[in-house]
Amino acid sequence: MNQTYTGGFTLPGEAGKEALTLRLAERWGADVIRDSDGTKLSDEILGSGHGIYSTLCLVREDLEWAKAHPQLMQQNFLMSAPVVADADAVTIDLLAGFSRDQFVVQDWDGVEEFWQVHDRTTGEVLPITRWALGSEGTVVVRDAVPGHTYTVNFLVMRTWEEISMYNHVTNDWGDREHLMAVEPRHPEVAEHLLAWLEQWCTENPATTVVRFTSLFYNFAWFWGSDGNLPHLYADWASYDFTVNPIALRAFREQTGRTITAEDFVNAGRYTSTHNPPSDVYRAWMEFTWEFVLDLGRKCVDVVHRHGKKAYVFYDDSWVGLEPFSGRFAEYGFDGLIKAVFNGFEARLNAAVDVPIHELRLHPYLFPVDLEGKPTFAPGGDPSTDLLRYWVTVRQALVRARIDRIGLGGYLSLVEPFEDFQDAVARIADEHRRIRALHLSSARSGDETRPVRVGVVTAWGALRTWSTSGHFHENRSLSLMHVLESLAGQDFDVSFHRLDDIASEGVPAVDVLLNAGLAGSSWSGGDAWSDPRLVTAITRFVHDGGGLVGIEEPSAVAPGAGLRRFALADVLGVDQDTGDRRVLDRRRFDISSEAHPIMDRAANAAGIGPVPGLMVLRDDVHVLAASDGAPVATATPFGKGRAVYLAAYRHDAHTARLLENALRWAAGAETPQWLSTNPAVSVAAFADADGDGTVVVLNDTLEPQHTLILSNGRAVATLDLPPAGLIELEVAELVAEPAPPGTC
Amino acid sequence: MNQTYTGGFTLPGEAGKEALTLRLAERWGADVIRDSDGTKLSDEILGSGHGIYSTLCLVREDLEWAKAHPQLMQQNFLMSAPVVADADAVTIDLLAGFSRDQFVVQDWDGVEEFWQVHDRTTGEVLPITRWALGSEGTVVVRDAVPGHTYTVNFLVMRTWEEISMYNHVTNDWGDREHLMAVEPRHPEVAEHLLAWLEQWCTENPATTVVRFTSLFYNFAWFWGSDGNLPHLYADWASYDFTVNPIALRAFREQTGRTITAEDFVNAGRYTSTHNPPSDVYRAWMEFTWEFVLDLGRKCVDVVHRHGKKAYVFYDDSWVGLEPFSGRFAEYGFDGLIKAVFNGFEARLNAAVDVPIHELRLHPYLFPVDLEGKPTFAPGGDPSTDLLRYWVTVRQALVRARIDRIGLGGYLSLVEPFEDFQDAVARIADEHRRIRALHLSSARSGDETRPVRVGVVTAWGALRTWSTSGHFHENRSLSLMHVLESLAGQDFDVSFHRLDDIASEGVPAVDVLLNAGLAGSSWSGGDAWSDPRLVTAITRFVHDGGGLVGIEEPSAVAPGAGLRRFALADVLGVDQDTGDRRVLDRRRFDISSEAHPIMDRAANAAGIGPVPGLMVLRDDVHVLAASDGAPVATATPFGKGRAVYLAAYRHDAHTARLLENALRWAAGAETPQWLSTNPAVSVAAFADADGDGTVVVLNDTLEPQHTLILSNGRAVATLDLPPAGLIELEVAELVAEPAPPGTC
Structure with a gap:
C-alpha cells in the first residue's frame, strides 16, 4: 500500500519531544499539530510550518477572574430529597444527598420568584405562605399533612466545573485548585470572555486554528454526597445547566411564556434527553440557542479577525451549540471536531x-483508557485498540466524507510502541484514500439512489445520528444499536420529528423507522396519541411505503385505547402490558419458507424478546421468535410492507437483518453491491459514467472470506486479511464471469 | 390410624355398580351418594339410606323447551375485529374471527339503542347517521377516514352453552345435540325454570340435596373461528354474559345510570377480572346480584318446600352468585361445594x-385428567395424584374448617385400583380427624391471636381468597402464589378494597399486603392516584403498622408524579420504567448479617426480578438481589416496617420467607408454633385452657425430618412418613425438655 497523499491528519505535539513530534508528523502525513489537556507546544514546534490547533474552553479558562467574581458562576435547579411529613411542620435540608463541593444554595436572587415547594402526594405546588427559608440551607413547610411527601425545587450556584471535578476526583489531585464555570448571561462575564479571547489571540500568533472545547454550557452532571450514590444524574444533551434568574426572566420577556422550576426538575427526572421534551422546554432550548449563537458568533469573529480559523469540539460544554438546530452555520465555524468510538459518531460529524x-x-494517548485499563502502559496493546476502533469507524467513513482525523494526548507515550506508529501511518493513509474516493466520485443517477430511511423520534433532526452520549453509555437503547448498524450501511438516512409528521405529513422517504421503549423520546411517547400522526403513517404504508418498528414502536400509555402500539394495525403485532392477559394469543409458525429478510448472513440471535408481544393477524410472517413470542415479523399492509423487530442489539448478523428488513420494506430487496459475509463491507464510489471503484472492508481483526454480488450476481470471491481494505474497479468486476457456487 | 368417625364424605354412585357403590360407601365412611355428569343412581342406591345429591344446571336442563323458544337464549356484547379504512366506506363483517356455532348476531332488539361504532384512531363513537346494518351480518360505516381503524360493539345471542361446547369439542361428540342456555331475564324463562324445578322435585323424592351447578350465568368464554385462534377470551369472574336488552334497560331504570357496550367491551379487553373495575361496571354487578339473588332464592324456596336441602356448586355458571357480595346468606343455601386443586380454594370455601x-x-374419576394425561387408565397413578392434591389442600384444612369432602365421576373406574381405594379411605379419615379438632377447639385468647393480614386490591372482599379461576390458569400472578402460600399459614387473612381504605381508612389489621403487576386490579391501578389512600397507608405504617408490597405494589401510571410506586417512600424502593434511565442507582450490599426474615428455612430463589427496581434510601436492608437489582428488602418506616418482594412464586421456602416477612412487618417475629423444615406444617388446636392438640403435616410425598419449636423453643424432633400426619398433645410437648441442637 503506497502512501499517495499527505495531510488530513492532526497530531498532538509535545514540548520537549520536538524530534519525535516532527518525525511522527512526517511519518503520519500530519499537516497539523495540536496541544492537548496537560501538554504545551514549544516554539520549535510552533515554527515547524505545520498548522497549529490550540484548545480553549472559555468559561473555565480564567480562574483568577472567576474567584474575584464569586456570584457570577453558573446555576441550575435541583429538587431536594423527598421528605415524608410526620408532623404539621417539615424542615427540608435542601442539599441533602448533593455534593456541597459542586453546589451551593443560591438564595440571593429569585427565591420567591422561582423556587417551588410541592406536596408530591397530591401534586400541588404550595403557595408561598406555606413555606419559608429556614436556617442553614433549609426550607420549612407549614401546615403540612402528616403522611404526605414534600420537595423543594431550588436554585443552586455551581462552584466546581464538572470536567475539572471529574479529572480531579479520578486522578486524586488533592489540593489542586477547582476550576469554575462562569455564567455568560451576566453581561460582565460575556464582556470578559470576549476581551480575554481577544488578548489570547494577540498573544498566540502561531496558532492557526482555535479549537473551542466547546462553548459555554456543560451537559448536566449532578454529583452526590452519599458514598452509595456518588453521582445522581448525567445527561449529555440536557439543558439543566443553562438556567439562572437572568435567563428565566429573559425567557419570560422574549417569549411571553413562563417556564417553572418543575419544567426542569420534572419530579426528579430532570430534562433527560431520553424523555420526550415538553413544548416549553423546547422553547427554552431555542431561546438558549439564540443566546449561545449570539455570543458564540462574537467569539468566532474575534478569532477570524486575528486571521485564525475557529473549530469547535463537540463534547464537553457543547449544550446550546446544537449542530442540527438548523442555525449552526450561522456561527461561521470553519470545522467541527468530534471524539469517536463508533461509526454513528462519524456519521453525526459528517452530517453537520x-x-x-x-x-x-x-x-487517547494516555497510560490508561476511560475504564482504567492499560493502553500505553505495561499490559496495553494500543495498536490492536487502534485497529479495533478503526474498523468500527471506517465502516462509516466509506458512507460519508470525513475530512480529517487525528489523535490527542501525550505523544511521548507512543515512542516505545513501534507497531502503534505503523498502525497510525496505515490508518492515516487509508483515511486519505477513502477521502479521495469521496472527492472524486458522484452518485451516477436515480437508479442507484440509496433507499431513503427516515428515523422518527420525538426529537427528530435535532438528534441526527445520536441519542444522548456514547454507545457504551446506551447499551440498553435499541435506537443506539440501530444507528450503529445504519452507520456502516448504504442508506440515505434522515431524522424527523413525530410532531412535524403529524402536522406536515410523512417526509420524502422510502421507509420510516421508529425504535425505542414505550414513553421514551425515541419511541415517541405522547406524540402517538395524535391521530393525525397515526393516520399519516398508516396511509403512507398503505400506499406503498415501508415501516420498520423496533422494540416498542409507536407505544402509547398502557390500558387505554385499542392498541398499545398506535401502528399495531400496520405492523400486525401489538403488545399486551397485562390488561389483556385473559385474551388468547394467536398461534403462529416460524415459517421455514425462505423470506428475503432472512438470508444466510442475517440472523435474529441478537434480537431480545419484548414482553407481551402478540401477533394480530394471519398475514403476519413470523421470522423468528423467543420464548413463544415473535421477535421478528414481516407483514404486508395495503401496497406497503411493515417489519417488526424486538429489542435490537447491533452485531454484523443483526445489522444484516436490519439492512434486509429496510430493503424489503422499501420494496428494494436486491442491493447494488453486497458482500455475502456480513463481517465485510462493500461501498461503491461511482463516477459520473457509472464506473468507478468498489471498496471492500474487512470490519474485523480476523481474516474473512466473502463473495461480492453486484445486483444479485456474484462478481468476485475475496480473501481479506485482518482489517483489510481492498479497492476494485467497477468496470472489471461487472465484466468478470460469475464464479461457481456461493461461499 | 383408626377410623374414628364416619360421615362427611360424598361418594359418586353409579347405576349397575350397586355392590361397588355400597361397599366403597362403607369403606370410605360416606354418608352421601351423588350423581355426576353422565351417571345415574339406581333405585337400589337411592333406597340405601344414604343422603342423595342430585346435580342440576337449570338454564341448560330443558333443551326441548329452549329449542321451542329460539330467541330467548342468553346474549352478550362483542367487539368486531378492527378494520382499517382504505376508502370512505368500510364494511365490517361483525362475526369475523368468532365462532358462528356459539354466536349469532342479535339484530332484532336494540341495534340503535345499544350498538356502538368506534373510530378507534380518534377514540370517537360515531353518530348513528354514520353507520347502518349491511347485508349478511355486516355494518357499513359512511364517511370513514382512510387510515383510521373502526370497530363495532354489537349484541349477539349465544346458541351453544359453553360447558356443553367444551365437552362436545373436547370429546369429539359429533352430532350430539348442543345444549343452550336460556336467559332468565325473560319473564317466561324465569317462570319456566321455577315450574320445571317444581316438577323435578316432585318426580325425585329420593333426592335429599339439590346440588345447583351453579345458577344462571356462565363465566365469559368466547370461541373463535380461526384455527390459529380457537379461543379468544375466557375469564372466570367476568359478567360479560349477563348482558341483554332487558337487563340494560332495567339497569337504566333502576339506577338512573347508562351503561354502554363499551363499558363491557373496553376496546377488546372486555371485563377481565384482572383489570380494575369501572364504577359503572361495579354498579352493573350489584344490579345483577339483585336479579340472581331474587330468582335464586325462589329456586331454593322450591327445593326447601319439597323437604330437600339446596347446595350450590361454585364453578360453571356461578357468575352473579358471589359468595362474598355480603348478600350470599340471603339465598338460604344449606351448603357450598367447591372443586379444589389447591389450598387457597379450600380457604375460599371455608370463608363463605x-x-x-x-x-x-x-x-375426577375419569380415564384422563383435564390436560389429557391418564388417571384411571393404563399409565395412570391415581392414588399418587390423590395424595399430591391432598397434601396441598390439607395444609389449608388445618387452618379453616371444611365440613365435607367428596369425589365426582365414574365410580366403576376405581374398581381395579385397590391402592386408590385405600388412599381415599385414608384421606376421608384424616379429614374427619381434622374436622373434629376444629369442632372441639377454641382459640385460647389474645396472646395467641394470629397476625392479621389485610390483602388490599381493587376488588377487596368480593374476591376473597381468589383472583380469577384456578392456580394453573394464573401461574404468572404473584397474588395467586401469595394466596396459595397464605392458605397453609396461621394468619387471620382478610381482603379489602383500596377505594374503601381511601374513604374509610385502614381496617383493623396488623399488616397490609398489596401484590400484583402495575395497572392490574391486584396491584390496584388508578386507585393509587388517590392521595387519601396513600396518606392513610403511609400513616398506618408510620404509626407502627406493617406493609408487604409485592411485584409492582401501589404502582401508578409511568412517567407522571414523583414515584412509580405510590408507597415508595414507605417501602424504600421504587421502579424506573425508563423515564429515569439517566439517574444513577443507589449501590447496596446484600447484608450477610442475620435478618429475622432470612432464617435457614426461607430463601428468595423463588422470587424473580422486577425490571427497574431501585433502592431509595440507605436504611433499606436488601435481603436478596438478582441481576444487580433488589428482589427482597426490609425497611423501617417510622414506628412500622415495610417489606418489598419482587415477582413472587410459591414453594415451601418462598412461603416461609413470606411468612417471616409478614411476622417481621407485624413486629411478631416468633410464631407460637414452628417447624424448622418448611415442608412440614404445624397447626395448634388449643382448647379453652390453652391445652389441646398440635397437628404436624408432611406436605410432601417424601419422608421429612423436622424440629418443632414452641415460642422459639425446640420441643420435639420428628420423622414423618410421606404425606404423614401426626397429632401431639400440647401439654406433653411444652413440658418436654428441648432436645440438643437443631436439625
Missing part, C-alpha cells in the same frame, strides 16, 4: 453543515 | 357464610 469534519480517534 | 362447606377433590 460545516466546511471541515474532523474526528479525534481513540485510543 | 353458609352452614356446610364441602370440597370436591381431585382427581
Whole structure:
C-alpha cells in the first residue's frame, strides 16, 4: 500500500519531544499539530510550518477572574430529597444527598420568584405562605399533612466545573485548585470572555486554528454526597445547566411564556434527553440557542479577525451549540471536531453543515483508557485498540466524507510502541484514500439512489445520528444499536420529528423507522396519541411505503385505547402490558419458507424478546421468535410492507437483518453491491459514467472470506486479511464471469 | 390410624355398580351418594339410606323447551375485529374471527339503542347517521377516514352453552345435540325454570340435596373461528354474559345510570377480572346480584318446600352468585361445594357464610385428567395424584374448617385400583380427624391471636381468597402464589378494597399486603392516584403498622408524579420504567448479617426480578438481589416496617420467607408454633385452657425430618412418613425438655 497523499491528519505535539513530534508528523502525513489537556507546544514546534490547533474552553479558562467574581458562576435547579411529613411542620435540608463541593444554595436572587415547594402526594405546588427559608440551607413547610411527601425545587450556584471535578476526583489531585464555570448571561462575564479571547489571540500568533472545547454550557452532571450514590444524574444533551434568574426572566420577556422550576426538575427526572421534551422546554432550548449563537458568533469573529480559523469540539460544554438546530452555520465555524468510538459518531460529524469534519480517534494517548485499563502502559496493546476502533469507524467513513482525523494526548507515550506508529501511518493513509474516493466520485443517477430511511423520534433532526452520549453509555437503547448498524450501511438516512409528521405529513422517504421503549423520546411517547400522526403513517404504508418498528414502536400509555402500539394495525403485532392477559394469543409458525429478510448472513440471535408481544393477524410472517413470542415479523399492509423487530442489539448478523428488513420494506430487496459475509463491507464510489471503484472492508481483526454480488450476481470471491481494505474497479468486476457456487 | 368417625364424605354412585357403590360407601365412611355428569343412581342406591345429591344446571336442563323458544337464549356484547379504512366506506363483517356455532348476531332488539361504532384512531363513537346494518351480518360505516381503524360493539345471542361446547369439542361428540342456555331475564324463562324445578322435585323424592351447578350465568368464554385462534377470551369472574336488552334497560331504570357496550367491551379487553373495575361496571354487578339473588332464592324456596336441602356448586355458571357480595346468606343455601386443586380454594370455601362447606377433590374419576394425561387408565397413578392434591389442600384444612369432602365421576373406574381405594379411605379419615379438632377447639385468647393480614386490591372482599379461576390458569400472578402460600399459614387473612381504605381508612389489621403487576386490579391501578389512600397507608405504617408490597405494589401510571410506586417512600424502593434511565442507582450490599426474615428455612430463589427496581434510601436492608437489582428488602418506616418482594412464586421456602416477612412487618417475629423444615406444617388446636392438640403435616410425598419449636423453643424432633400426619398433645410437648441442637 503506497502512501499517495499527505495531510488530513492532526497530531498532538509535545514540548520537549520536538524530534519525535516532527518525525511522527512526517511519518503520519500530519499537516497539523495540536496541544492537548496537560501538554504545551514549544516554539520549535510552533515554527515547524505545520498548522497549529490550540484548545480553549472559555468559561473555565480564567480562574483568577472567576474567584474575584464569586456570584457570577453558573446555576441550575435541583429538587431536594423527598421528605415524608410526620408532623404539621417539615424542615427540608435542601442539599441533602448533593455534593456541597459542586453546589451551593443560591438564595440571593429569585427565591420567591422561582423556587417551588410541592406536596408530591397530591401534586400541588404550595403557595408561598406555606413555606419559608429556614436556617442553614433549609426550607420549612407549614401546615403540612402528616403522611404526605414534600420537595423543594431550588436554585443552586455551581462552584466546581464538572470536567475539572471529574479529572480531579479520578486522578486524586488533592489540593489542586477547582476550576469554575462562569455564567455568560451576566453581561460582565460575556464582556470578559470576549476581551480575554481577544488578548489570547494577540498573544498566540502561531496558532492557526482555535479549537473551542466547546462553548459555554456543560451537559448536566449532578454529583452526590452519599458514598452509595456518588453521582445522581448525567445527561449529555440536557439543558439543566443553562438556567439562572437572568435567563428565566429573559425567557419570560422574549417569549411571553413562563417556564417553572418543575419544567426542569420534572419530579426528579430532570430534562433527560431520553424523555420526550415538553413544548416549553423546547422553547427554552431555542431561546438558549439564540443566546449561545449570539455570543458564540462574537467569539468566532474575534478569532477570524486575528486571521485564525475557529473549530469547535463537540463534547464537553457543547449544550446550546446544537449542530442540527438548523442555525449552526450561522456561527461561521470553519470545522467541527468530534471524539469517536463508533461509526454513528462519524456519521453525526459528517452530517453537520460545516466546511471541515474532523474526528479525534481513540485510543487517547494516555497510560490508561476511560475504564482504567492499560493502553500505553505495561499490559496495553494500543495498536490492536487502534485497529479495533478503526474498523468500527471506517465502516462509516466509506458512507460519508470525513475530512480529517487525528489523535490527542501525550505523544511521548507512543515512542516505545513501534507497531502503534505503523498502525497510525496505515490508518492515516487509508483515511486519505477513502477521502479521495469521496472527492472524486458522484452518485451516477436515480437508479442507484440509496433507499431513503427516515428515523422518527420525538426529537427528530435535532438528534441526527445520536441519542444522548456514547454507545457504551446506551447499551440498553435499541435506537443506539440501530444507528450503529445504519452507520456502516448504504442508506440515505434522515431524522424527523413525530410532531412535524403529524402536522406536515410523512417526509420524502422510502421507509420510516421508529425504535425505542414505550414513553421514551425515541419511541415517541405522547406524540402517538395524535391521530393525525397515526393516520399519516398508516396511509403512507398503505400506499406503498415501508415501516420498520423496533422494540416498542409507536407505544402509547398502557390500558387505554385499542392498541398499545398506535401502528399495531400496520405492523400486525401489538403488545399486551397485562390488561389483556385473559385474551388468547394467536398461534403462529416460524415459517421455514425462505423470506428475503432472512438470508444466510442475517440472523435474529441478537434480537431480545419484548414482553407481551402478540401477533394480530394471519398475514403476519413470523421470522423468528423467543420464548413463544415473535421477535421478528414481516407483514404486508395495503401496497406497503411493515417489519417488526424486538429489542435490537447491533452485531454484523443483526445489522444484516436490519439492512434486509429496510430493503424489503422499501420494496428494494436486491442491493447494488453486497458482500455475502456480513463481517465485510462493500461501498461503491461511482463516477459520473457509472464506473468507478468498489471498496471492500474487512470490519474485523480476523481474516474473512466473502463473495461480492453486484445486483444479485456474484462478481468476485475475496480473501481479506485482518482489517483489510481492498479497492476494485467497477468496470472489471461487472465484466468478470460469475464464479461457481456461493461461499 | 383408626377410623374414628364416619360421615362427611360424598361418594359418586353409579347405576349397575350397586355392590361397588355400597361397599366403597362403607369403606370410605360416606354418608352421601351423588350423581355426576353422565351417571345415574339406581333405585337400589337411592333406597340405601344414604343422603342423595342430585346435580342440576337449570338454564341448560330443558333443551326441548329452549329449542321451542329460539330467541330467548342468553346474549352478550362483542367487539368486531378492527378494520382499517382504505376508502370512505368500510364494511365490517361483525362475526369475523368468532365462532358462528356459539354466536349469532342479535339484530332484532336494540341495534340503535345499544350498538356502538368506534373510530378507534380518534377514540370517537360515531353518530348513528354514520353507520347502518349491511347485508349478511355486516355494518357499513359512511364517511370513514382512510387510515383510521373502526370497530363495532354489537349484541349477539349465544346458541351453544359453553360447558356443553367444551365437552362436545373436547370429546369429539359429533352430532350430539348442543345444549343452550336460556336467559332468565325473560319473564317466561324465569317462570319456566321455577315450574320445571317444581316438577323435578316432585318426580325425585329420593333426592335429599339439590346440588345447583351453579345458577344462571356462565363465566365469559368466547370461541373463535380461526384455527390459529380457537379461543379468544375466557375469564372466570367476568359478567360479560349477563348482558341483554332487558337487563340494560332495567339497569337504566333502576339506577338512573347508562351503561354502554363499551363499558363491557373496553376496546377488546372486555371485563377481565384482572383489570380494575369501572364504577359503572361495579354498579352493573350489584344490579345483577339483585336479579340472581331474587330468582335464586325462589329456586331454593322450591327445593326447601319439597323437604330437600339446596347446595350450590361454585364453578360453571356461578357468575352473579358471589359468595362474598355480603348478600350470599340471603339465598338460604344449606351448603357450598367447591372443586379444589389447591389450598387457597379450600380457604375460599371455608370463608363463605353458609352452614356446610364441602370440597370436591381431585382427581375426577375419569380415564384422563383435564390436560389429557391418564388417571384411571393404563399409565395412570391415581392414588399418587390423590395424595399430591391432598397434601396441598390439607395444609389449608388445618387452618379453616371444611365440613365435607367428596369425589365426582365414574365410580366403576376405581374398581381395579385397590391402592386408590385405600388412599381415599385414608384421606376421608384424616379429614374427619381434622374436622373434629376444629369442632372441639377454641382459640385460647389474645396472646395467641394470629397476625392479621389485610390483602388490599381493587376488588377487596368480593374476591376473597381468589383472583380469577384456578392456580394453573394464573401461574404468572404473584397474588395467586401469595394466596396459595397464605392458605397453609396461621394468619387471620382478610381482603379489602383500596377505594374503601381511601374513604374509610385502614381496617383493623396488623399488616397490609398489596401484590400484583402495575395497572392490574391486584396491584390496584388508578386507585393509587388517590392521595387519601396513600396518606392513610403511609400513616398506618408510620404509626407502627406493617406493609408487604409485592411485584409492582401501589404502582401508578409511568412517567407522571414523583414515584412509580405510590408507597415508595414507605417501602424504600421504587421502579424506573425508563423515564429515569439517566439517574444513577443507589449501590447496596446484600447484608450477610442475620435478618429475622432470612432464617435457614426461607430463601428468595423463588422470587424473580422486577425490571427497574431501585433502592431509595440507605436504611433499606436488601435481603436478596438478582441481576444487580433488589428482589427482597426490609425497611423501617417510622414506628412500622415495610417489606418489598419482587415477582413472587410459591414453594415451601418462598412461603416461609413470606411468612417471616409478614411476622417481621407485624413486629411478631416468633410464631407460637414452628417447624424448622418448611415442608412440614404445624397447626395448634388449643382448647379453652390453652391445652389441646398440635397437628404436624408432611406436605410432601417424601419422608421429612423436622424440629418443632414452641415460642422459639425446640420441643420435639420428628420423622414423618410421606404425606404423614401426626397429632401431639400440647401439654406433653411444652413440658418436654428441648432436645440438643437443631436439625
